[in-house]
Amino acid sequence: MKKLLISIFFIVSINTFSQKLSFDAKAIITISDADMAASAYIDGKFLKEKGTKDALSVVKFPLEKYSEEVKTIGVSNSVLNWTKGMVLSPNNHIAYVVETRGTPQDNISELKNVNADFPAGGFISVVDISDLAQPKVLYKFPTGKNPIAVEISPDGEYLVICSEEYEKELQVLELDTTGKPIRIINKPKDFPSGRITDVSWHPNNNYIAFTLEDSKEVGLIKIARDGPTGKIIRMDLLGHPLKVGNFPGAGQFTPDGKYYLVPDLKWGADAKSEQGYDGKGDMFVLKFNLEGTSDHFLITKTKVGESPEGFAISPDGNMVIVANMKKSYYPWESLEFSKNSSLSLLTLTTDGTLTNIGEYEFEGILPQNIAFDKSGNNIAVTVFDYFNFGKHFGGIEFWKVIKGTKPTLQKQDFKLFLPRGCHALRIVK
Template sequence: MRLTLGVALLSASTAIAQTPTINFNARGILALSDGDMAASAVVDGKLLKEIGVKDALTVYPLPLKLGQEIGSSPVPNSAIGWSRTAAVTSDGRFAFVIETRGQTADSAKVMKDIATDFPAGSTMYIVDISNMGKPSARKAPVGKNPLAVDMLGSNLLITSEEPAKELRMFEIGPGGLPTRNLPIPLNLQNARATDVTWHPDGEFIAITMEETKEIWLYKAKLNAQSKIATFEPFGSPVKISGKPGPGSFTADGSLFIVSDLKDGAAGELVAIQFNTTAADPKTAEHKIVAQTAVGSGVESFAISADGTMLVTANKGNSAQPWSGSIGKASVSLLTLAKDGKATKVADYDLDGIAPESIIFDKTGENVAVSVYEYFDYGQRSGGIEFFKVNKGGTPSLTKQMAKISAPKGCHTVKLIP
């Protein structure tokens, strides 16, 4: 009887077997982890810090092998804000990390207001990741509480809360260090520039003003040496109804997609068509062309390189205090039409808490998503989970068997090309 049962179990396990490898087409993945607080701190202010656990930048070279040494550096970073806290150069040699808020002492227990009570941040960390096993960091001052960073070519943009220097552009030299530092006032009134995104042509940028619920298009103005001197508004802003989060252009620049979080309710992805060809910037009209319902807490989404698919990371109610009513986090797959209309294909459950960052690989065949932490007692950790993209008339996702264990508070993942 035991032999028969054993054979039956062996046959069943063989039928459903997978290879515990990670498929992701990139040279590596960079992850940021915030060691200062549990995900539920945004609800009840209880940090639940673990003694000795600090912020970390971790580099995972691909393909991974068991027993392989993983590169890590104690680079300060923060999960406060959106997942626009790091940028990687196109050659994969350097990463730039902004410290949105400062670190707290191990003795810190409770914050009355997570958004305002953390120490101010003021630093950008320039991390040499050319040797993935031994990342090394240098730092440079930037404006108070930097909020978002984006890079195109050698030009790096950072928004911050510093008055008269809400936008700052760095030109980055071959060695990763800034060769030019250009502060640009945006003259904001009772609002912050919470997100910045380069248009693929390098001539325009989109900036989100969270408090006024506006997305502005700005055009670069060049000096006599054909270098960017400033950015000027191009047309009137597009206004959304809820709470604007991160945004992204499609690869061809025809659409700008922005997450509308609706202050915790089920959100939307809003597709905007910017007019970049108007002869007079004052007459440029931009318009919303589509709005698609998505889950709650979509703080990150990604667009496939061919512009046909979207994936969203849905926090849902997963970050509630454990004594409360906990919901499932998930990943959603949507198809994207050229006119900006998106159609949800399916939702896929995650076992972890607060997925805040999601990316496609270089070929669009796989997806990686950060997990802030898991429902584990004892020693806590975060992670990176992976899905295979099944392409075709009706695409789908299949969860990969293996995942990466990351330091607690993993909130940002970036592809290293």
């Protein structure tokens, strides 16, 4: 059956009516940045569509062909961070959304450098998603200037936030039973100076990994707790930060906490000066020494596609899928523009060996986030924009994971269209 393009939001496109979308989850939560086109990273032109606003969308499953199970509300957010602009509480009742940057005035349509000149952000929106059919913003609370990433502790009692404001580069916020911040724990006294671009909570609840942009290092913080209450009393730097590539992105611990994975996007002059530079990125596997008796060390690194910003680790920890943006975010008239992005499929063994199995191209601009479903048999990938004229959409692409001795990916014949600027997603399992 010929595919139809229907120019309204939230339509699942289907190639054959006999097929069903395969994705094992209660819902997907996404955020979309309406303030700029992806190409503004290069030429500074927003190309903002009239009347559009930043949004949070809740997509309930199962989806039908003409589903009304997508609810959207206005929530300020920004793509000008890495991949941790939103986090869900462990009970999936609350979404915390970072406003990394604010909204430009209506009379401003272009900036010389969006990363440097975009209006500052400075708060987190707290969104009630306990009723997936009726999401609502509860309140906002201030952070440091330009918060970059947020993560929640596995027990749901603390948020860790990194921002660009001096003395607020890294903070841990204690939450009350409703999810509201009630206390701030500041960074360790001997913490290295410089811009922090990422934070990750260890699955055992007692460590936080961080990335230092200027020195291109990844380090580890150990959390000290009060014995009777279990509350955090301070944070201590553990060991020495480890140099990771030329341009490290946002990292993740494996589900068992044994390893820490970080992509290297290889942007900048340092990468280009490397012998054999081909523009492609790397994935690093690190091993932290949690006892602090020796330094942390690199296990392995593996080449993936170009600009590998987002990635996901399977629930069993055996596979890693990386979203390679390539140059899909370049202006369409640019000779360097790439109409396709890609996914790299990798296997991860118990000894930390990471092996690239294959790369799969697909049409879409700036894929930044990936998530496995509950079963680990399917993934969802965000797409910031599509290569089409007229009305623009972001969306989610779905892929099946075909397991075996040599796993493969199979693209599903479905697209979920969302507001342009879709750049982060989280799964309600």
